[in-house]
Each structure stands twice: as C-alpha cells, then as structure tokens.
Amino acid sequence: MQPRIYVYGIIDSAKGPEFQRTDRRIYSIAYQDVAAVVSDCALLEDFTGAVEERALFHEGVVETLMDDFTVLPMRLLSVFGGREQVVSMLCKNHVAFKANFTRLAQKVEFGLKVLWPSEKIRERIGTNGKLSANFSNVSPAKAFMLEKLEEYKHEKAFLDEAETLTLKVDAFFSGLAAEKKLRKLQTERLLLNASYLVKKDVRMTDAFDKLKTALPELEYQFSGPWPPYNFIVLPHPQNED
Amino acid sequence: MNQTIESDAPEDFMAEIEKLQDSLPRKINASPENVEKDLAKLVLTLLELIRQLLEKQGMRRMDSGSLSDVEIERLGETFMKLESKMKEMKTVFGLQDQELNLNLGPLGNLM
Numbered sequence: 001m002q003p004r005i006y007v008y009g010i011i012d013s014a015k016g017p018e019f020q021r022t023d024r025r026i027y028s029i030a031y032q033d034v035a036a037v038v039s040d041c042a043l044l045e046d047f048t049g050a051v052e053e054r055a056l057f058h059e060g061v062v063e064t065l066m067d068d069f070t071v072l073p074m075r076l077l078s079v080f081g082g083r084e085q086v087v088s089m090l091c092k093n094h095v096a097f098k099a100n101f102t103r104l105a106q107k108v109e110f111g112l113k114v115l116w117p118s119e120k121i122r123e124r125i126g127t128n129g130k131l132s133a134n135f136s137n138v139s140p141a142k143a144f145m146l147e148k149l150e151e152y153k154h155e156k157a158f159l160d161e162a163e164t165l166t167l168k169v170d171a172f173f174s175g176l177a178a179e180k181k182l183r184k185l186q187t188e189r190l191l192l193n194a195s196y197l198v199k200k201d202v203r204m205t206d207a208f209d210k211l212k213t214a215l216p217e218l219e220y221q222f223s224g225p226w227p228p229y230n231f232i233v234l235p236h237p238q239n240e241d
Numbered sequence: 242m243n244q245t246i247e248s249d250a251p252e253d254f255m256a257e258i259e260k261l262q263d264s265l266p267r268k269i270n271a272s273p274e275n276v277e278k279d280l281a282k283l284v285l286t287l288l289e290l291i292r293q294l295l296e297k298q299g300m301r302r303m304d305s306g307s308l309s310d311v312e313i314e315r316l317g318e319t320f321m322k323l324e325s326k327m328k329e330m331k332t333v334f335g336l337q338d339q340e341l342n343l344n345l346g347p348l349g350n351l352m
Contacts, residue, residue, distance in 0.1 A: 113254055139317075142314055144320065148299075148320070208247070219250055221247070221254045222245065222246070223244060223247070224245060225245075
C-alpha cells in the first residue's frame with residue numbers, strides 16, 4: 001500500500017531538492033515546470049499530537065526552500081492519499097501556481113504588528129463615559145440624539161487618530177513594498193497588523209529601525225523574512241461536473 | 242535565510258491576538274436543543290446591524306447640520322424606541338450584547 005504524501009510547499013522548478021531532515025526524507029514530485037516538495041507519511045500516522053513540533057518542522061523545511069526557490073507554502077498538515085493525488089493537484093492548479101510564481105518571484109514577506117496606548121488616546125479625546133455637556137434642558141429624544149452625537153464624534157476622533165498614526169507607520173515601508181496588507185484596529189490596542197511583500201534584497205530592518213526612532217511611544221513586533229503566506233492568490237475550488 | 246524577530250512586550254501582543262481568536266465562534270452552532278435561540282441570535286444580529294447603521298447615518302447628518310430640530314426630535318424618538326425594543330428582544334431570548342455578532346473570517350467581525 002502506497003504511503004500518504006505530506007506536502008510542504010510548491011516550488012517554481014521541476015528539479016526540486018532532496019535532503020534528509022531528522023528521520024524524514026524530503027523530496028519533490030514534479031509536474032511540468034513546477035514541483036511539490038514532500039515527504040512520505042505512514043498510512044496510519046497520527047497527526048493529532050505535538051502540533052507545535054510539527055509546525056516548526058514544516059516551517060523549517062519551507063525556510064530551507066526559500067534560499068533557492070520561490071515557494072508557495074502549503075498549510076500545515078496538507079496530506080494527500082498518494083503520488084497521483086499530488087500530481088492531480090499540481091495539474092489542476094498549474095495556471096494559478098504559475099501566476100503566483102511570476103508575481104512572487106524573488107520576494108519575501110515581513111510582518112509588523114503595532115500596539116498603541118488606546119486608553120490614553122480615549123482619555124485625551126474624552127470618551128471614558130464622561131459627557132462634555134449637560135443635556136437636562138432638552139426633550140428626552142433630543143437628549144438621546146445629542147448623547148449619541150457626542151459618542152459618534154468621539155469615536156470618529158479616535159478612528160481618525162488611528163488612521164493618521166497608521167499612515168505614519170506605513171510610510172516607512174510602503175515605498176519599499178511590492179504589495180502590502182494592512183489590517184487596522186483589529187482590537188482596541190492592536191493599531192496595525194501589516195504584511196509587506198518585498199524583494200529579497202530590500203533592507204526592511206533599516207526601515208524598522210527608523211520607525212522605532214521616529215515613533216518610540218508605540219510597541220512593535222517585527223519579523224521576517226517569511227515565505228509569502230499572505231500574498232498567494234488561488235481561485236476558489238470549483239465543483240467538479 | 243535568517244529571520245529577524247523583534248518584539249516589545251510579547252505578552253501584550255499575545256493577549257491581543259488571543260482576543261482576536263477567541264472572540265466569537267466561527268460557525269453558527271445550531272443544535273436541536275437551541276435552534277430557536279440560534280435563529281434568534283442570527284436575526285437579532287442582522288437587526289442590530291441595521292439599527293446601528295441607521296443610527297450612524299443619523300449622526301452623520303446631524304453632525305453635518307443637515308437635520309432640522311423637528312427631524313432630530315423625530316429621529317431621536319424612533320431610535321430610542323428601536324434601542325428599547327432591541328433590549329427587550331435580547332432579554333426575551335437571553336442574549337448578551339457581545340453575542341450579537343458574526344465572524345466573517347478574513348473580513349473580520351460584522352460589527
């Protein structure tokens with residue numbers, strides 16, 4: 001019975017690498033000018049335990065590939081029934097994979113998360129449940145509207161501050177990036193969760209150092225280079241006739 | 242390739258990421274025992290969205306000065322009644338404010 005195939009990523013070459021990593025042989029399965037980088041896994045292999053260990057192993061293989069190839073990383077625990085299924089997957093998605101390789105060639109991803117002092121910002125704007133005016137001399141309906149208007153203005157001021165600061169942060173990187181994804185105010189404190197797609201030779205750490213110097217009041221989490229996890233574009237699966 | 246990973250206060254970032262991941266169930270957890278409540282949750286979420294959108298539109302118009310005093314009064318009465326009715330319906334179905342939301346995956350939360 002043939003083993004199942006664990007797929008780490010797709011590379012832009014039919015001649016993939018072959019190497020040993022701990023007890024696993026990493027090799028490739030080609031289709032035309034692309035290949036899936038894989039290892040065998042036992043038919044009854046248990047994937048339920050030690051997820052962190054598996055994630056680190058998976059990431060380690062993908063990072064090794066990044067040195068020599070453009071990689072479209074597969075999701076953790078992408079397992080296929082056998083070689084034929086892997087080739088079928090490569091065939092079905094070949095056009096989409098090639099389009100991604102063209103876009104993502106020689107590019108890597110950097111991530112930036114920014115925390116801001118949202119409570120202090122709100123205090124300064126004045127939205128901690130303290131209304132700035134007394135609405136006792138108007139009708140209940142008008143008082144309701146005036147209270148809502150005050151909340152609306154304060155929320156607008158808060159969002160405007162967030163937008164202004166986000167633009168300032170982004171200005172340090174947007175000129176360097178081929179593409180970017182900005183997720184703004186995902187929580188009250190998480191001002192920005194950004195992914196930047198840049199050419200491999202771009203000095204993102206220099207830009208980050210300048211950002212830290214310019215805006216020291218913010219907290220940062222900066223990482224990279226990574227494979228372009230957030231910039232792969234694949235069509236939605238079609239129902240087969 | 243050597244990765245750079247720099248982080249101020251990693252525990253602060255972990256806390257914010259956990260808020261994102263734990264905030265809402267990703268699927269409507271309908272079961273025979275609580276299908277009525279789950280359906281109510283869905284309907285009230287959509288109603289709450291519409292109510293908030295209408296309120297926001299009213300505020301924009303008020304902020305821009307395009308509402309007369311009479312219109313402010315009428316809108317105020319309407320919005321007060323809507324808000325009161327929503328509170329009543331939430332109580333009837335035993336729903337909290339934070340339960341009225343939908344996770345739209347990559348698009349974030351509905352509200």
